Amino acid sequence: MNKNDSYDLVVKSPGRINLIGEHVDYNGGHALPAAIDKKITLKMKKNNSNNVTVYSKNIDSEFTFSLSDLNRSSIEWHNYIIGVIFYINVLRPDAVKGFDCYIDSNLPLGSGVSSSAALECGVAKGLNELFKLGLSDTEIIKLSKDAEHTMVGTKCGVMDQFTVVKGQKDHLLLLNCKTQEYKTIKVDFGDYKLILLNTNVSHNLASSEYNVRRGECEIAMKVINAKYNDLKYLCDVKPEVVKEFKNLLPEKIYNRALYTSKENQRTLKAVEAINCKDLHALGNLLYQSHEGLSKLYEVSCPELDFLVEYSKNYDQILGARMMGGGFGGCTINIIHKDFVENLIEEMSIAYRNQFSIDLTPIAIHIGDGVKI
Ligand code: ADP
Ligand code: MG
Numbered sequence: 001m002n003k004n005d006s007y008d009l010v011v012k013s014p015g016r017i018n019l020i021g022e023h024v025d026y027n028g029g030h031a032l033p034a035a036i037d038k039k040i041t042l043k044m045k046k047n048n049s050n051n052v053t054v055y056s057k058n059i060d061s062e063f064t065f066s067l068s069d070l071n072r073s074s075i076e077w078h079n080y081i082i083g084v085i086f087y088i089n090v091l092r093p094d095a096v097k098g099f100d101c102y103i104d105s106n107l108p109l110g111s112g113v114s115s116s117a118a119l120e121c122g123v124a125k126g127l128n129e130l131f132k133l134g135l136s137d138t139e140i141i142k143l144s145k146d147a148e149h150t151m152v153g154t155k156c157g158v159m160d161q162f163t164v165v166k167g168q169k170d171h172l173l174l175l176n177c178k179t180q181e182y183k184t185i186k187v188d189f190g191d192y193k194l195i196l197l198n199t200n201v202s203h204n205l206a207s208s209e210y211n212v213r214r215g216e217c218e219i220a221m222k223v224i225n226a227k228y229n230d231l232k233y234l235c236d237v238k239p240e241v242v243k244e245f246k247n248l249l250p251e252k253i254y255n256r257a258l259y260t261s262k263e264n265q266r267t268l269k270a271v272e273a274i275n276c277k278d279l280h281a282l283g284n285l286l287y288q289s290h291e292g293l294s295k296l297y298e299v300s301c302p303e304l305d306f307l308v309e310y311s312k313n314y315d316q317i318l319g320a321r322m323m324g325g326g327f328g329g330c331t332i333n334i335i336h337k338d339f340v341e342n343l344i345e346e347m348s349i350a351y352r353n354q355f356s357i358d359l360t361p362i363a364i365h366i367g368d369g370v371k372i
Contacts, residue, residue: 001055001062001102007043009129013122013370014039015113016163017194017332018323019172020289021267023297025157027217028178028233029264032271033159034187035167037367040105040118044126049098054081057104067098072151080116083147084123091143092133099130108360110202112324116152117160118370120144125165125370137165138180154207155214167369174271178233185274187366192279192318193340195333196362197347199303201355202328209299210325213256220257223249235264252298259296263289283319283334287312290321290331299326303355307331310350314343330362 014035021031047053055062056077063078070086073079085096101123107115124140127133135143144161148154158177166173171184217234224237224245231237239261246254266285273281290308294300304322308331311320316336323332335343340363348359 001053001100003043003057003102003104005043005100005102006045007100007102008045009043009126009372011042011044011122011126011129011370011372012039013042013118013125014164014167014367015107015115015118016160016167017113017196017364017366018159018163019194019332020270020285020321021159021175021263022289022293022321022323023213023299023325024235024260024264024267025159025175025177026155026214027157027235027260027264029235029260030267031159031175031177032172032185032267033163033167033175034172034366035163035369036113037365038107038113038362039367040103040107040115040122042122042126043102044130045100046130047098047100051098052081052085052101054078054101055103057102058109067096076152077119079151080119080147081123083151084120084144085127086151087143087146088124088127088133088135091135091139095131095133096127097131099127101126108198108362110329111198111200112322112326112329113196113362114160114164114324116148116154117144117156117164120147121161121164121370125372129372141165152207153211155211163369165369167367169368170366172274172366174267178235185271188277189279189334190277191337192334193337194364195335195340195344196323196330196364197307197333197344198330198360198362199301199307199328199351200357200360201301201303203301205327207325209327213297213299216253216256217260220245220249220253223253224257234260237261239265255296255298259292263292279318279334283317286319286321286332286334293322293326301327303328303351303357304331306354307347307351307359310347314339316343332364
């Protein structure tokens with residue numbers, strides 16, 4: 001397959017950042033994500049057969065499968081595509097016919113900017129258009145998430161798919177993950193910029209530990225429900241209430257619950273800080289979030305901790321934290337625009353001295369959701 005072949009349509013599907021509110025989406029909390037200008041490009045055309053052929057330039061690999069055989073593949077990336085078609089079939093039986101898809105992307109894979117949701121939602125949106133399926137955004141968000149749960153095995157929350165589909169240029173989304181209601185918040189950080197620093201490590205724990213955390217949160221909820229049975233999600237439980245359970249929960253489970261409850265509150269405080277243009281307060285909330293993710297929720301790693309700790313050496317950096325599922329990937333940093341280049345240079349040297357790994361900076365521009 002060649003990118004210069006003629007295609008019926010081109011989909012641009014963005015990655016996302018999350019300013020704050022990490023690991024709260026599956027706990028019914030509030031997150032503050034936005035779509036970014038880095039994207040997966042999918043070129044698609046009907047091929048008048050019963051087969052699907054997909055080429056990914058990033059993996060430099062192509063595979064073909066029959067629409068009569070939508071079973072899991074042993075190769076991970078195939079499953080995002082097979083899974084999306086599987087769940088479209090549930091809603092629109094046999095409406096998807098054979099097609100070719102050429103994928104290219106400037107989103108780093110597995111770095112916490114949600115290349116996975118960009119891939120799922122991009123395929124779903126493209127097929128929706130190619131075969132005139134009439135699926136709503138809500139259906140596309142849900143079936144993409146289901147594909148990741150079942151075919152890939154990551155029990156992700158809804159934030160990633162939601163943001164990829166609903167993102168708006170220059171706006172953060174204050175997303176209530178319980179109701180999937182959201183408000184848009186215009187981003188104006190004045191002299192400050194959002195910069196991602198990619199550790200370029202991914203510890204492979206991300207997927208398995210993700211599901212472990214979900215399980216731990218469910219355990220905490222069960223115990224809390226024995227006393228408060230009207231609360232459905234951990235983010236409905238105030239930190240003071242979580243503290244009542246300090247001696248009733250195993251320490252790790254207690255820590256998970258306390259982090260989750262506090263992180264949900266931090267998202268709401270972050271919105272207040274943005275509205276009051278108090279970027280120092282916002283930066284402090286990012287640092288607190290990282291502290292919780294590292295010490296209580298235990299989804300950080302030495303590389304992420306190093307970068308966040310190192311950023312505290314600079315007054316020109318207001319805040320930093322790990323972003324995404326964890327165990328590698330990127331930190332998100334609020335850095336004064338006049339110092340971005342110098343600070344990145346210094347931090348890259350320090351990071352290389354410590355870990356012998358190159359740091360990759362990514363300047364963030366907040367863009368629209370998936371587009372055809
Ligand atoms: P993240 O969503 O943070 O990038 P995940 O581990 O959830 O990390 O998803 C990354 C996976 O998504 C990759 O390992 C690969 O299987 C799939 N993926 C993402 N982008 C592409 C691409 N351009 N081509 C093929 N597979 C991709
Ligand atoms: Mg992902």
